[in-house]
Amino acid sequence: MSSMSPADNLALEKALAIKPEEIIDEITESGLRGLGGAGFPVGRKWRTVREARSDKKFVICNAEEGEPGTFKDRYLIENFPEMVIEGVLIAMHAVGAKQSYIYLRREYGKGYESLKKAVRGFPPGLIKKFGSPEVTLWKGPGGYICGEESALIESISGRRAEPQSRPPYPTEAGLFGHPTLINNVETLANVPLIFNMGAEKYRESFKKIFCVSGDVKKRGIYKAAPGVTLRELVFNHADGMKSAKRFKLALVGGVSGRVFSSDDLDLKLDYELFGNGAIIVLDESRSLRDTILNIAEFFAEESCGKCAPCRQGTSRFEAILKRKYKNKDGSKDMEVLKLLSTVMKDTSLCGLGRTATNVFDDIVKKFGQEVLMTS
Numbered sequence: 001m002s003s004m005s006p007a008d009n010l011a012l013e014k015a016l017a018i019k020p021e022e023i024i025d026e027i028t029e030s031g032l033r034g035l036g037g038a039g040f041p042v043g044r045k046w047r048t049v050r051e052a053r054s055d056k057k058f059v060i061c062n063a064e065e066g067e068p069g070t071f072k073d074r075y076l077i078e079n080f081p082e083m084v085i086e087g088v089l090i091a092m093h094a095v096g097a098k099q100s101y102i103y104l105r106r107e108y109g110k111g112y113e114s115l116k117k118a119v120r121g122f123p124p125g126l127i128k129k130f131g132s133p134e135v136t137l138w139k140g141p142g143g144y145i146c147g148e149e150s151a152l153i154e155s156i157s158g159r160r161a162e163p164q165s166r167p168p169y170p171t172e173a174g175l176f177g178h179p180t181l182i183n184n185v186e187t188l189a190n191v192p193l194i195f196n197m198g199a200e201k202y203r204e205s206f207k208k209i210f211c212v213s214g215d216v217k218k219r220g221i222y223k224a225a226p227g228v229t230l231r232e233l234v235f236n237h238a239d240g241m242k243s244a245k246r247f248k249l250a251l252v253g254g255v256s257g258r259v260f261s262s263d264d265l266d267l268k269l270d271y272e273l274f275g276n277g278a279i280i281v282l283d284e285s286r287s288l289r290d291t292i293l294n295i296a297e298f299f300a301e302e303s304c305g306k307c308a309p310c311r312q313g314t315s316r317f318e319a320i321l322k323r324k325y326k327n328k329d330g331s332k333d334m335e336v337l338k339l340l341s342t343v344m345k346d347t348s349l350c351g352l353g354r355t356a357t358n359v360f361d362d363i364v365k366k367f368g369q370e371v372l373m374t375s
Contacts, residue, residue, distance in 0.1 A: 011192035036184030039271035052179035069278035073185035081118035087188030214281035259362035310353030
């Protein structure tokens with residue numbers, strides 16, 4: 001993480017010296033994409049909010065980070081809060097927002113204090129040049145669903161955190177009905193680097209943060225350029241498996257991501273594959289049956305319950321798995337699980353229901369459906 005250093009306000013000064021449209025041009029030229037999992041071009045998103053017609057606009061920094069196996073945003077707000085605040089302020093200036101929220105999960109107490117200190121530490125004169133923007137630290141109630149943009153907006157608005165139908169998108173009608181830019185912590189922390197380094201140099205040297213956990217010797221945070229392989233992350237950065245047990249699989253992108261087996265170790269990880277950067281490694285001692293069930297239990301618990309495909313689908317999925325394991329039978333159950341997975345992906349309102357069965361689908365595909373009874 002040595003390439004990141006505390007902000008010295010240089011990026012803010014550079015952003016003040018150019019027009020908001022030029023800021024967005026610089027972000028676009030840098031090639032920065034959303035680093036929370038979606039990989040959407042950041043410049044395009046900022047421009048949409050900038051061009052939206054409204055007397056009020058908002059910026060939200062999403063620090064909910066509810067995906068299991070992900071802890072990079074926590075690391076950034078605790079150790080580099082100035083960079084996060086600087087990125088928020090530049091985003092506000094670029095899109096024309098006067099108010100922003102940094103939405104933190106309640107467990108991030110240390111990060112909250114670090115951000116509060118960072119906000120107070122910015123030179124008043126510099127902040128005044130920015131039009132005295134208001135940055136509010138917002139402690140959310142927690143919950144996986146709050147990582148979804150519209151559910152997060154509902155939470156800040158004082159309502160139950162539930163995803164909303166789209167369109168309209170938050171960039172058009174978000175917080176309190178006004179155009180709203182939402183980026184995650186890692187994305188906004190990269191913004192000062194773009195202005196300090198220049199778009200071209202940044203693009204050439206960009207590295208993604210990966211959170212490697214599970215059955216490895218050195219669990220932690222590692223930076224690597226897109227195109228890095230899982231083998232490099234697990235066996236070079238994380239120093240390999242923590243015991244004599246061999247690598248079995250990795251959940252890439254957390255429990256809503258994809259399953260990589262030993263056959264996939266040399267695949268190059270790009271935006272379409274690495275997701276939010278969570279890498280959960282399992283060795284050959286791990287029960288794949290228990291892994292699937294644990295994930296099913298997690299999503300059944302975290303579903304907000306708004307839409308029937310997810311509300312009933314996640315609980316039903318969990319119940320069928322438990323029955324199948326208990327009876328050690330059920331070819332019919334397997335067909336029901338596959339059908340249920342398809343329906344949830346096609347009809348759920350938000351990403352929770354659409355991705356809740358990803359690991360199940362991949363494990364069955366890569367290891368065979370017999371694994372549910374024997375492994």
